[in-house]
Amino acid sequence: MLELATMSLSDSIKTRALELGFDLVGITKAEPIGADAAAHLQRWLDAGHAAGMEYMHRNLAKRVNPAALMEGARSVICTAIAYGPIPDDKQTTGQTSSESLGRIADFALYDDYHVFMKNKLRAIADYIGELLDDRHRKFRICVDSAPLAERSLARRAGLGFIGKNHMLTNTRLGSQIFLAQIVTDLTLEADTPAETACEGCDKCIRACPTGALSSDGDFDSAKCISYLTIEHKGAIDVNLAGRIGNRLFGCDECSLACPYTQNAPAAKDTELRFHPERRWMKLAEILEWRPEQFETCFADSTVKRLGLERFKRNAKICLQNCRYT
Numbered sequence: 001m002l003e004l005a006t007m008s009l010s011d012s013i014k015t016r017a018l019e020l021g022f023d024l025v026g027i028t029k030a031e032p033i034g035a036d037a038a039a040h041l042q043r044w045l046d047a048g049h050a051a052g053m054e055y056m057h058r059n060l061a062k063r064v065n066p067a068a069l070m071e072g073a074r075s076v077i078c079t080a081i082a083y084g085p086i087p088d089d090k091q092t093t094g095q096t097s098s099e100s101l102g103r104i105a106d107f108a109l110y111d112d113y114h115v116f117m118k119n120k121l122r123a124i125a126d127y128i129g130e131l132l133d134d135r136h137r138k139f140r141i142c143v144d145s146a147p148l149a150e151r152s153l154a155r156r157a158g159l160g161f162i163g164k165n166h167m168l169t170n171t172r173l174g175s176q177i178f179l180a181q182i183v184t185d186l187t188l189e190a191d192t193p194a195e196t197a198c199e200g201c202d203k204c205i206r207a208c209p210t211g212a213l214s215s216d217g218d219f220d221s222a223k224c225i226s227y228l229t230i231e232h233k234g235a236i237d238v239n240l241a242g243r244i245g246n247r248l249f250g251c252d253e254c255s256l257a258c259p260y261t262q263n264a265p266a267a268k269d270t271e272l273r274f275h276p277e278r279r280w281m282k283l284a285e286i287l288e289w290r291p292e293q294f295e296t297c298f299a300d301s302t303v304k305r306l307g308l309e310r311f312k313r314n315a316k317i318c319l320q321n322c323r324y325t
């Protein structure tokens with residue numbers, strides 16, 4: 001009887017999440033990520049592949065175990081919202097402009113997803129509280145910034161497999177999906193983990209402009225354009241700078257090369273506002289920007305966290321690369 005009630009609660013939560021606009025939802029127990037995944041993370045850190053992201057070395061016990069993140073945790077509700085592929089009618093090519101242009105990655109063409117997804121997850125938590133008529137249940141909402149191995153948990157909750165590009169990939173929706181979780185003290189029914197589906201393919205590895213991905217499963221952030229343009233502080237090594245091309249903020253190559261992403265349906269409209277005008281930015285103009293212009297342009301965007309100084313650093317590199325191609 002108790003089990004039946006628990007099962008129906010899990011189903012009600014999933015139904016509500018889909019109604020709220022999530023594309024995927026699954027549940028896993030709040031247990032440590034597998035020994036293989038934890039060892040992979042430790043090797044990655046030891047090899048220096050987190051580059052300058054010092055925060056990745058902190059709170060390791062929590063990152064590998066949701067129960068260490070929140071006392072009494074029993075389950076993790078894993079959710080995802082697709083942000084790509086960007087539908088054709090929302091694409092802008094920038095080819096008509098005679099000026100040199102820099103490209104903003106797909107995920108950053110929307111309003112900041114952190115805020116949006118947190119609000120959606122709060123709505124799920126409120127729903128559960130009402131359903132159970134119990135305000136004392138515990139929920140910890142996590143979107144990106146919490147020390148939690150989001151991809152490993154999402155894989156275990158059945159949302160998708162981890163591809164050779166290290167992206168959590170759903171066979172129907174591809175890899176352009178944001179992840180977010182609720183860690184809770186509720187005991188819910190766990191889903192079945194997703195199976196890897198990369199056999200015979202290495203398109204993402206070949207598509208990577210800098211060799212950040214390797215066939216032995218390594219991922220070197222120090223070479224990744226996403227890391228260099230978003231996380232790295234200070235000057236960018238000149239050899240790598242030449243490979244950044246026109247990527248002004250983030251990089252989509254290993255996601256877009258994946259057949260599962262290419263065959264996925266276009267991302268549907270959500271309340272998360274899309275800004276097509278931010279796709280191609282005039283590089284020479286950015287170099288002249290004052291702080292207020294940057295703040296105004298990216299007030300509601302994740303680009304804002306980069307700051308104008310590093311945005312100009314990226315623009316200068318893209319401009320140089322445009323001149324030499």
Ligand code: B12
Binds near residue numbers: 041252
């Ligand atoms: C640090 C970070 C980065 C770093 C490092 C990326 C990386 N691959 O680790 C940088 C700045 C480079 C980055 C870039 C991007 N990021 Co980022 N990033 C994160 C963050 C904060 C932590 C990731 C992490 O734990 N890395 C550590 C390494 C070791 O993780 P990993 O390689 O994925 O390996 C783990 C598992 O995949 C698993 N695993 C991997 N291989 C294997 C093999 C075996 C055998 C086993 C058993 C397990 C296993 O074990 C590991 C431990 O969990 C997460 C949010 C979060 N809290 O999780 C977002 C996150 C991963 N990023 C995200 C996004 C969207 C991006 C970009 C696409 C943005 C862009 N367009 O520029 C790129 C993609 C680059 C790429 N190919 O990974 C999304 C990914 C969504 C998805 N579908 O996977 C996340 C989940 C944010 C979110 N909430 O949506 N990111």
Ligand code: SF4
Binds near residue numbers: 165225
């Ligand atoms: S985001 Fe770009 S640079 Fe980074 S691994 Fe993927 S393709 Fe390579």
Ligand code: SF4
Binds near residue numbers: 164165197202203258
């Ligand atoms: S491109 Fe191929 S190898 Fe890479 S994640 Fe997709 S299916 Fe796997």
